[in-house]
Amino acid sequence: MIKKILLIILLLVGIVNAQEITVIKEAPDTINFNEILSVNLKITNLDDIEKSYQIIETIPQGVSLIDPSEPDEVQKYNALSVNLYKWNIDIKPKETFTITYKIKPDNLGEYIIPPTKVNDLSTNYVFLSDSKQIIVSCVSNNQCEANENSLNCPDDCSTGMADGICDYKADERCDPDCEEEPDCKNTGLGSSVYLIVIGIISLFIIIFLIKLFKKPKVSEINIDTH
Amino acid sequence: MRKSGVIILLILMIPFVYAENQAPVANADGNKVVVSGTTVIFDASKSYDLDNNLENIPSTYKWYENGRKIAEGINFRKSYPPGTYKITLEVTDSEGLSSKDDIIVNSRSKQKCKETNAIYFPEDTICNKKWPSEEGEKVLINSQGYSCNLVEVCDENLDFIVQDSIECCTQSLNTGDQAKNNACNFANKYSNRNTKKCQALYLVESLGGGRIYMKDYFESEMCCKGVSELCTNEKNLYTSKPFLTTTRDLSVLECENNPENNPPGTWVSDSRLELNNIALQDVPAHVSINILSTGTCVDYSFALTTLLRKTGYKEEEVYTVESPDHAYNLIKFPLDKKYTLVDTTGNNNPAIIFGKTPLGYPYCESIKNCYNDNGRSLCPQLRNIYGCENVKQSIADEGRSIGFKITEVINDVVDLVEGELK
Numbered sequence: 001m002i003k004k005i006l007l008i009i010l011l012l013v014g015i016v017n018a019q020e021i022t023v024i025k026e027a028p029d030t031i032n033f034n035e036i037l038s039v040n041l042k043i044t045n046l047d048d049i050e051k052s053y054q055i056i057e058t059i060p061q062g063v064s065l066i067d068p069s070e071p072d073e074v075q076k077y078n079a080l081s082v083n084l085y086k087w088n089i090d091i092k093p094k095e096t097f098t099i100t101y102k103i104k105p106d107n108l109g110e111y112i113i114p115p116t117k118v119n120d121l122s123t124n125y126v127f128l129s130d131s132k133q134i135i136v137s138c139v140s141n142n143q144c145e146a147n148e149n150s151l152n153c154p155d156d157c158s159t160g161m162a163d164g165i166c167d168y169k170a171d172e173r174c175d176p177d178c179e180e181e182p183d184c185k186n187t188g189l190g191s192s193v194y195l196i197v198i199g200i201i202s203l204f205i206i207i208f209l210i211k212l213f214k215k216p217k218v219s220e221i222n223i224d225t226h
Numbered sequence: 227m228r229k230s231g232v233i234i235l236l237i238l239m240i241p242f243v244y245a246e247n248q249a250p251v252a253n254a255d256g257n258k259v260v261v262s263g264t265t266v267i268f269d270a271s272k273s274y275d276l277d278n279n280l281e282n283i284p285s286t287y288k289w290y291e292n293g294r295k296i297a298e299g300i301n302f303r304k305s306y307p308p309g310t311y312k313i314t315l316e317v318t319d320s321e322g323l324s325s326k327d328d329i330i331v332n333s334r335s336k337q338k339c340k341e342t343n344a345i346y347f348p349e350d351t352i353c354n355k356k357w358p359s360e361e362g363e364k365v366l367i368n369s370q371g372y373s374c375n376l377v378e379v380c381d382e383n384l385d386f387i388v389q390d391s392i393e394c395c396t397q398s399l400n401t402g403d404q405a406k407n408n409a410c411n412f413a414n415k416y417s418n419r420n421t422k423k424c425q426a427l428y429l430v431e432s433l434g435g436g437r438i439y440m441k442d443y444f445e446s447e448m449c450c451k452g453v454s455e456l457c458t459n460e461k462n463l464y465t466s467k468p469f470l471t472t473t474r475d476l477s478v479l480e481c482e483n484n485p486e487n488n489p490p491g492t493w494v495s496d497s498r499l500e501l502n503n504i505a506l507q508d509v510p511a512h513v514s515i516n517i518l519s520t521g522t523c524v525d526y527s528f529a530l531t532t533l534l535r536k537t538g539y540k541e542e543e544v545y546t547v548e549s550p551d552h553a554y555n556l557i558k559f560p561l562d563k564k565y566t567l568v569d570t571t572g573n574n575n576p577a578i579i580f581g582k583t584p585l586g587y588p589y590c591e592s593i594k595n596c597y598n599d600n601g602r603s604l605c606p607q608l609r610n611i612y613g614c615e616n617v618k619q620s621i622a623d624e625g626r627s628i629g630f631k632i633t634e635v636i637n638d639v640v641d642l643v644e645g646e647l648k
Contacts, residue, residue, distance in 0.1 A: 058575075060435075060576065061574065061576065061585040061586045062576070062585040075443070076455060077456075077571050078552045079523075079549070079552035080523075080571055080572065080586050107579070109579065109580075110412070110576070114573065114575060115437070130404065131405075131408070131435065131437075149580070149581050164580065164581020164582060164612045166559075166562045166563065167418070168271075168274075168561050170274045170275060170277075177563055177564070177581070178561050178563055180272075182251070182274040
């Protein structure tokens with residue numbers, strides 16, 4: 001019974017803690033390649049007393065740091081290096097503190113900025129924000145360039161190209177990235193037979209036409225001899 | 227003369243007649259051998275229409291069982307009691323032309339993983355038990371373990387994740403869990419409507435940036451083993467700290483290591499966590515996923531290999547790759563000609579880049595050994611891995627990889643000699 005009461009109290013503490021702070025991560029949904037991405041972290045202290053927080057932001061791979069230009073910490077996950085931004089802030093009751101940082105994605109495609117960790121230093125409670133998905137779009141120039149493919153730059157790279165993406169699609173192009181594909185099947189035996197048949201028929205037509213145009217000349221010669 | 231003209235006209239019309247709307251091609255993805263009671267996924271995504279007249283509506287794809295319509299849609303799922311069932315897929319284009327494909331489903335009792343209650347497992351595994359077992363090949367990466375323990379395909383306690391992936395990819399995952407929904411959206415977006423690829427992408431994303439079944443990086447393993455370059459705070463060396471705050475409470479874990487006595491860690495009990503020495507080791511997949519919910523590179527990689535194998539990826543389609551200082555995965559997705567490198571370590575983000583390698587590590591150059599539940603295997607050649615085509619592979623390495631042909635080596639040598647002569 002005592003255990004149950006303790007459990008309920010602990011759960012209630014969790015709910016209270018969860019309501020003491022809100023963290024909103026704001027960034028555009030889409031940016032163009034080579035553009036700088038500005039991310040806003042809005043932290044609101046919902047408590048009635050001033051609080052100290054440590055904010056930890058994990059930066060995805062393949063991103064250049066713009067502002068701040070250096071990470072506050074680099075964590076090693078085996079051979080991978082992960083850049084972290086860290087801030088220590090105090091927020092008065094019912095006030096919102098906004099942190100802005102700037103990064104530049106080095107690649108096209110989809111990036112996910114992981115949840116922001118906010119550590120309430122008075123309770124050691126860690127609050128996680130939602131993650132934020134960003135699409136880095138290509139700037140179309142009608143050329144399918146090195147980093148582009150039919151997924152991340154469909155305007156420049158059509159399906160069926162040798163771009164590392166298998167587009168299983170009947171688009172009249174046998175995609176070299178696919179193990180099997182409708183258009184590759186059509187360049188097989190069936191279509192070869194069709195071409196051979198067409199070729200033979202065309203040959204017969206040509207021979208037939210040549211004979212057709214030769215005949216009148218023969219009759220003219222005959223008339224002349226009579 | 228008139229007759230001849232008519233014949234010529236008819237002959238010339240042949241190509242135009244041929245170019246008229248053609249019937250679509252139905253493809254029900256081949257016969258299936260399944261375990262009775264498990265969820266079978268039927269997938270029509272390989273069907274196509276040369277005229278591109280297949281509408282994205284359920285009625286385009288109709289499924290019949292022994293002549294009776296049982297479902298509509300590009301995929302559906304059903305379980306079967308033991309027996310043989312004839313399934314027919316009918317695909318109809320927007321102009322009403324259709325074609326059919328018949329497949330046979332043979333539902334039978336378990337042939338593998340007989341000593342567990344697992345319902346999702348690969349048919350081509352050598353394993354029958356879950357941890358602790360001595361099945362499979364001994365694998366030595368950070369510590370020594372049996373392949374059937376590390377890639378724990380027979381553990382029924384991991385089946386729920388396969389079920390999540392099935393629900394995601396057959397359009398019914400609606401958990402209210404934002405992270406799962408995001409991973410599911412990612413999987414459906416990039417799978418080209420192929421269910422098996424969708425399931426794999428869901429699993430990749432859920433261990434990667436989605437942070438669903440494993441979270442963060444288990445630094446404590448490194449600190450306990452005294453790996454100073456991977457232990458952020460040197461005060462934590464030879465301790466079981468730092469305690470992760472975002473996963474479950476792991477403060478009961480023990481570290482028995484010190485500079486004088488520094489063996490690999492050992493996992494001996496799931497129920498009494500204090501009996502385990504948490505120093506760097508390769509733990510069974512169920513420990514990484516269900517108990518610790520975190521891990522280091524090898525743990526993330528074995529977890530993904532386990533889940534993909536349980537999803538039905540064949541032994542030559544998924545590997546855990548060991549490199550001198552890292553571990554990651556190689557996956558051959560359905561329809562792809564080559565393998566894709568994937569790295570989910572510590573919720574690595576992005577864990578996968580389509581057509582390329584992940585970022586931040588020389589993945590192609592570092593491939594050393596490849597493993598799954600059946601033990602150590604030959605690794606694929608670099609030319610068969612997206613993003614590695616232009617990386618030079620030594621002839622010795624090439625000889626140890628899949629698809630190796632002596633004629634290719636001779637050609638390479640001839641090219642090399644010709645180059646030198648020029």
